Amino acid sequence: MSAWRRTRVGTLRFARSRVTSHVERDHCDGSESDCPGGPALATADGAPPPRPHAATERTHLLSALLAAALDGHELHGRIEDMTGTAGAHPASGPAVTGAVARRTVLVTAARGAATRTRATVLPDLSAPPPAPADLVPQAVELPRYTGALPPHTVLEPLAFAELLAEFAAVALAAHGPDDVARFRRHWDGTRVGVPALTVTDNPEALGGWPLDSEGTAAGRLPLVEDGTVVGCALDRAGADALGRAPTGHASRQVLGLAAYPANLVVELPPAPAVPEPHLRVERVHYVSVVDADTGTLTAATRDLTTVVADGRAVGAVPSVRFTVRVPSLLRSLAGGLGPAHTVPVSWGGCVVRSPAVLATDLPLLSTA
Known part of the structure; x- marks a missing residue:
């Protein structure tokens, strides 16, 4: 072919x-x-x-x-x-x-x-x-927040999408035959999120490619169901090594990634009332993989990050560099907030549809 x-x-x-x-x-x-x-x-x-x-x-x-x-x-x-x-x-x-x-x-x-x-x-x-x-957003000028950061964090879709897409690329994909053992050992059948979490790759829903670069049709691919990894993105070589059918995710767009999910849809039930104070993160950047075997990433907040108390933003946090194991983050989700939005990720042509999410006890390790 x-x-x-x-x-x-x-x-x-x-x-x-x-x-x-x-x-x-x-x-x-x-x-x-x-x-x-x-x-x-x-x-x-x-x-x-x-x-x-x-x-x-x-x-x-x-x-x-x-x-x-x-x-x-x-x-x-x-x-x-x-x-x-x-x-x-x-x-x-x-x-x-x-x-x-x-x-x-x-x-x-x-x-x-x-x-x-x-x-x-x-x-x-x-x-x-x-x-x-x-x-078009409205920039908001707020005084600098100088207190201790609250333990509860709301990640807006732009912020959550960057973390989830990076995690999915290393954990929910097999990058050729030599990578299959790693997926089986660390991720296949592993609980990575709360039981209510579902993550699928759905090109048709998000306007992605209906065929991959090898000519394989790309349909709806379940990745996480009930918080547990049930699938991964595969090209033909990875599929042969794993003993499964190719999923239509072969790509030549990113060096080193033979296949990766690029059209992620997140489903979560609504979160309860949001605790206050809480940190609200609208965007992150400089996302890097620290340890692919544990899903550990590092990132920095970008643009407007605020501490919210009494229903309003009381101060701006200029920049926060944090390191987090994404499975720990996904297992701490209390639910989604508001409607889902489809947003772009900064690499690889990826897009994610997700609501904002409420995370409890997200360890934000340092401020810059």
């Missing part, structure tokens, strides 16, 4: 409320004969029709975002469209194809030293987008 993936990514970046770059790039995984003319120009093999006005659409959206910003706020961020097709020629029978078209809008509002970020993933470019005012 031969397989191909044609991709066009158009990215408009802006800083200080001005355009800093606006580029479109084409990429093809597969042979030259499978990718004639580039991904957005080809219309054979199930390719979507060209979108000649996509760059103009992004420019118009940026203008609307700037118009929706409050006085004194500068906007930073990006508007990114990914469109393309994937397909496979089996040894016999007709070709199998599928398409993707997804937009990501990430906007950081800055006012003085205060910053705040909002991000949205639109898995269907034909659907009406949210109002620009709903895509």
